[in-house]
Amino acid sequence: MKTLVIIFLKDLLRNKMLGLMVLLVPLIFYPLIYWGITQFMLLRTAFSENTVITVKYHSETSEFGDLKDSLSAINNLIIEPGFFKQADTDNIYLTVRSQQGLPYFEVYVDSSNSSLLSMSAQIEKSLSKYYRSSVDRIVKENDYTPEYFQVYNIEMNDTEGDESVVVILKILSLLVPLFSIMSILGSCVAASVELASGHSEDKTSETTLTLPVERKVIMISKFISVSIYGILAGSLNFIFLTVFMMQIFRSFMGIIDQGIEGIGWSKIISFNTLFFSFVSLCLTAFFISLIFVTAAGFASKRKEGSVLVSPFMAAVTYIPLVIVIPALEPGILISAVPVLNVAFAMKLIISGDINTLFIIQTAIFSFLWTFTAYRYILPFLLDEEVLMGYSDTSLAKKIKGKLFKWKLK
Amino acid sequence: METKVKIENLSKHFSDPQRGLVKAVDNVSLEAFSGEIFGLLGPNGAGKTTTLRMMATLMRPDSGSISIAGYDTVSEPQKVRRSIGYLSSTTALYPRLSPREIISYFAQLNDYPSTELVTRVEKLISHFGIQDYADTYSEKLSTGMKQLTSIARTVVHDPPVLILDEPSTGLDVIVAQKIHHHIFELKNEGKTIIFSSHNMGEVEKLCDRIGIINKGKLLAAGTPDELREISKKHYMEDVFVFFVREYEKEIGYEKKEAACI
Numbered sequence: 001m002k003t004l005v006i007i008f009l010k011d012l013l014r015n016k017m018l019g020l021m022v023l024l025v026p027l028i029f030y031p032l033i034y035w036g037i038t039q040f041m042l043l044r045t046a047f048s049e050n051t052v053i054t055v056k057y058h059s060e061t062s063e064f065g066d067l068k069d070s071l072s073a074i075n076n077l078i079i080e081p082g083f084f085k086q087a088d089t090d091n092i093y094l095t096v097r098s099q100q101g102l103p104y105f106e107v108y109v110d111s112s113n114s115s116l117l118s119m120s121a122q123i124e125k126s127l128s129k130y131y132r133s134s135v136d137r138i139v140k141e142n143d144y145t146p147e148y149f150q151v152y153n154i155e156m157n158d159t160e161g162d163e164s165v166v167v168i169l170k171i172l173s174l175l176v177p178l179f180s181i182m183s184i185l186g187s188c189v190a191a192s193v194e195l196a197s198g199h200s201e202d203k204t205s206e207t208t209l210t211l212p213v214e215r216k217v218i219m220i221s222k223f224i225s226v227s228i229y230g231i232l233a234g235s236l237n238f239i240f241l242t243v244f245m246m247q248i249f250r251s252f253m254g255i256i257d258q259g260i261e262g263i264g265w266s267k268i269i270s271f272n273t274l275f276f277s278f279v280s281l282c283l284t285a286f287f288i289s290l291i292f293v294t295a296a297g298f299a300s301k302r303k304e305g306s307v308l309v310s311p312f313m314a315a316v317t318y319i320p321l322v323i324v325i326p327a328l329e330p331g332i333l334i335s336a337v338p339v340l341n342v343a344f345a346m347k348l349i350i351s352g353d354i355n356t357l358f359i360i361q362t363a364i365f366s367f368l369w370t371f372t373a374y375r376y377i378l379p380f381l382l383d384e385e386v387l388m389g390y391s392d393t394s395l396a397k398k399i400k401g402k403l404f405k406w407k408l409k
Numbered sequence: 410m411e412t413k414v415k416i417e418n419l420s421k422h423f424s425d426p427q428r429g430l431v432k433a434v435d436n437v438s439l440e441a442f443s444g445e446i447f448g449l450l451g452p453n454g455a456g457k458t459t460t461l462r463m464m465a466t467l468m469r470p471d472s473g474s475i476s477i478a479g480y481d482t483v484s485e486p487q488k489v490r491r492s493i494g495y496l497s498s499t500t501a502l503y504p505r506l507s508p509r510e511i512i513s514y515f516a517q518l519n520d521y522p523s524t525e526l527v528t529r530v531e532k533l534i535s536h537f538g539i540q541d542y543a544d545t546y547s548e549k550l551s552t553g554m555k556q557l558t559s560i561a562r563t564v565v566h567d568p569p570v571l572i573l574d575e576p577s578t579g580l581d582v583i584v585a586q587k588i589h590h591h592i593f594e595l596k597n598e599g600k601t602i603i604f605s606s607h608n609m610g611e612v613e614k615l616c617d618r619i620g621i622i623n624k625g626k627l628l629a630a631g632t633p634d635e636l637r638e639i640s641k642k643h644y645m646e647d648v649f650v651f652f653v654r655e656y657e658k659e660i661g662y663e664k665k666e667a668a669c670i
Contacts, residue, residue: 207562212487
């Protein structure tokens, strides 16, 4: 089996046209992703700018009474009395106290709310302006040296977490599985057509089948080769896409979410995420190769093979992935559908939502599907001589025979 | 001489939506011995390739049996595969593998002893004169070089029976002669060679015995001289036409008889 897999993989990996097709996925989709995220960010900024935010204001001193006037100059900001007790996702809290005649500000903001975060940046600007004017006043009144008053007295408190990470995880968890699996789909389709229909067309399958190697071994070698090719393409896409997205977010976050710095890799890509993603990619590649090699095996020419795999590509995988993954919540129905369940599990894992029940269900169904494939589909494929791409398989014979009888009638 | 190939009452049918049930091979029986080249001579669509494919275990016969090196193709296909080298009608090489890789991998797949593998591969590369192209992808080779590589791959495990489907079709005279030379060498090594062609001159030159096949029927089998004597014709082309005409007369007679009934 090892020798066959090496032959098939070498032939696939050296195929420049096939490589180009696999590369087309990132070449077409990455600019689209960039465009999509730009639009998302712009919309998000516009939305944040138009939302009315309440600041709960509490002053421990009677000084700085004019601070409220200074803050009320900010658009869409309402100032109400109140002080910070516990984390709140709807309001910003501002506490002011006096430190040697100068204002000291404590700001509490939930960074997972992008509107609050955007408003807090404006409040921070206003507070720093007010602080500087207070410094100027004290310096003037007491004839102090201005250099002693460079300390910035604003304490920003995040009551939730690193908003950048939250947003990135949400988008990564949606796009990375989707595009990685689409990349596996694209590469597995191309590789399946090449290994099944292509080998029939070139007659290389004939010479392979006259070797003293069991047909089951040849068939499994084809599945493994297509799976490895798909995993390679999927993994490359996974890595490039993650790096690409991180770079986009780095550049955008610096502009939009001022004050939030340091998007750490470790917060997004952990060993667990990588490990489970890799396992998911492997499972996806295996099921996809099973579907596509089988479909392409019934064709004896590449063109016919491409036609045969297209409906499977659209109906079995592409449409559910595109429609269902962004929308649904995990459930037993999703966990029962091969490819879709694994993609969904990967989405959950990347977003940090370890839904143990769903992952167990997915593992059980994946095992059941693998068993079914080995126990029932493989013997059928061997019996039908699908590998050969011959049109005289018994299934093809039955169909042709029925057509013939119908024609005679 | 030892019987290496024995075909008895072999038949294979295909269903065709336009033509109905097509008899690709119809009750064919023949024998081939060690150290013999047996040629299947017939036009395109005569049933040569289907017969060879069934011998190579690529297809199952509808009826009849094939025994190769004493093994039945249906009940003992793996043993048959170990005993044959099959050359298909196209060169059938993996396009992005070099001749060295192809020959080496096929030796491994045929369980050739790993200790002697490199020596065997180098010997064949040198013997078939493909040293200069041994590391070039086969898709970049000329048809002749591809065919020489294909033959080297077919014989790499030193099988006793070789099944060659039109090995020199589409080749220039020089390469075709080289291939003929190699086929003679293999015969002299004691191998049984089943060879198909629609080139009368080639079959006459190479084969010890010839089977004339048309529309799935084996019309005659024997040495070139025996066939000449039966047909009273000198040139193989005329011999072939004679047997085909005789068969058509027979069929015509049967059809007329059937029409009368």
